[in-house]
Amino acid sequence: MDYFGNQMLLKSCYDFHTRDIAIPGSESRIVNCDFRSVIKPDLRLDDPTNITADGHPELLLRSFEGNYNFTYPVFMAEGKETVEGAIIMLHGLNERNWQKYLYWAQYLSENTGKAVILFPMAFHVNRSPSLWSDPRAMQEVAQHRIHQAPQNVVATPINAALSTRLDTHPEWFCTSGLQSCYDLISLTQLIRSGRHPLFSSGASVDFFAYSVGAFLLEVLLIANPDELFSESKSFLFLGGSSFEQMQGISRYIMDAKAFDRLEEAFIRQDPKAIKQKINIEHLKTFNILWSAFMAMLRLDRFQALRERSFHRLRNQISAVGLSRDQVIPAKSILRTLWGANNRNKIPMSILDFPYPYSHENPFPIGNPVLHPQVNQAFQQVFSGAMKFLG
Numbered sequence: 001m002d003y004f005g006n007q008m009l010l011k012s013c014y015d016f017h018t019r020d021i022a023i024p025g026s027e028s029r030i031v032n033c034d035f036r037s038v039i040k041p042d043l044r045l046d047d048p049t050n051i052t053a054d055g056h057p058e059l060l061l062r063s064f065e066g067n068y069n070f071t072y073p074v075f076m077a078e079g080k081e082t083v084e085g086a087i088i089m090l091h092g093l094n095e096r097n098w099q100k101y102l103y104w105a106q107y108l109s110e111n112t113g114k115a116v117i118l119f120p121m122a123f124h125v126n127r128s129p130s131l132w133s134d135p136r137a138m139q140e141v142a143q144h145r146i147h148q149a150p151q152n153v154v155a156t157p158i159n160a161a162l163s164t165r166l167d168t169h170p171e172w173f174c175t176s177g178l179q180s181c182y183d184l185i186s187l188t189q190l191i192r193s194g195r196h197p198l199f200s201s202g203a204s205v206d207f208f209a210y211s212v213g214a215f216l217l218e219v220l221l222i223a224n225p226d227e228l229f230s231e232s233k234s235f236l237f238l239g240g241s242s243f244e245q246m247q248g249i250s251r252y253i254m255d256a257k258a259f260d261r262l263e264e265a266f267i268r269q270d271p272k273a274i275k276q277k278i279n280i281e282h283l284k285t286f287n288i289l290w291s292a293f294m295a296m297l298r299l300d301r302f303q304a305l306r307e308r309s310f311h312r313l314r315n316q317i318s319a320v321g322l323s324r325d326q327v328i329p330a331k332s333i334l335r336t337l338w339g340a341n342n343r344n345k346i347p348m349s350i351l352d353f354p355y356p357y358s359h360e361n362p363f364p365i366g367n368p369v370l371h372p373q374v375n376q377a378f379q380q381v382f383s384g385a386m387k388f389l390g
Contacts, residue, residue, distance in 0.1 A: 214239025
């Protein structure tokens with residue numbers, strides 16, 4: 001079965017609610033595991049009078065229960081109760097489902113013998129209200145955003161929810177990222193200690209990170225709280241550059257008005273103003289995570305910390321970029337990972353597939369004529385990831 005066939009099969013058989021899912025014609029299964037975030041919802045943070053101009057208070061929720069209590073899928077071999085290695089797969093910005101990633105996870109699991117965890121970032125995938133994925137409601141929101149700013153031409157139903165939130169509260173880009181970091185720290189500790197039901201004590205924890213997931217992972221790796229990730233290997237796919245080099249304006253990610261607000265808050269202004277709006281500073285490791293986040297915003301900030309960290313990680317990271325990627329350019333990834341004097345020499349491949357692709361859709365399945373080329377491109381990337389993470 002080709003890439004298209006596997007994606008369609010997994011799309012048809014996966015759901016968030018079934019505990020154990022058999023994959024037809026495969027020796028793999030999917031186990032949905034429960035998780036509770038270490039950042040508990042605080043109802044005091046939500047002001048019912050604080051609504052968007054189009055009257056959708058759900059877009060500005062802070063205390064959504066589903067962001068705190070949720071499930072995540074784990075791909076692993078059928079018949080095995082526990083395994084000795086985990087690969088945590090991190091997704092891109094504004095994802096509302098797992099469809100794109102299901103076969104990515106299955107392939108890595110079957111070819112490495114490890115379990116692959118698809119872990120949702122805060123307020124993404126199944127950690128966000130269903131309204132944010134409602135086409136009719138989000139069409140109204142997108143139209144309102146265009147009416148407010150006619151030049152905002154990439155406002156779409158797909159990016160309307162995230163754009164509204166970040167336009168109104170750009171600091172939520174940071175707070176959601178920090179919550180995701182704390183959750184990943186908690187998950188890694190759970191796995192390593194043997195307290196996770198699917199992993200034996202001392203299991204290894206590695207990462208496959210795509211797009212902004214790679215940015216999040218780099219913050220974790222630079223901070224490395226309690227040296228938790230000192231032995232973790234990380235494969236970065238279409239991600240890894242500093243924030244200032246990203247071009248997040250996309251009909252699938254966020255509109256131009258929201259991205260301009262992010263750049264204003266994190267690039268053009270002093271981020272101390274953002275730090276003062278964060279309500280989780282009391283948590284352990286906050287200061288080192290904040291410094292790591294600062295190091296990944298701009299190349300001229302915390303340069304010594306960033307380059308010292310990537311030099312330490314030079315044998316633990318491998319990256320792949322695409323030459324026609326407009327969102328996170330491959331050269332920007334290379335510039336960030338290698339440092340000012342190219343001293344780190346982190347392994348990186350810059351590829352160019354022989355078909356129309358985009359950052360958001362590197363393996364398009366809509367045109368059957370392209371399936372053989374897409375299959376070959378997928379194998380090229382994921383066979384490399386498998387060898388590195390196996």
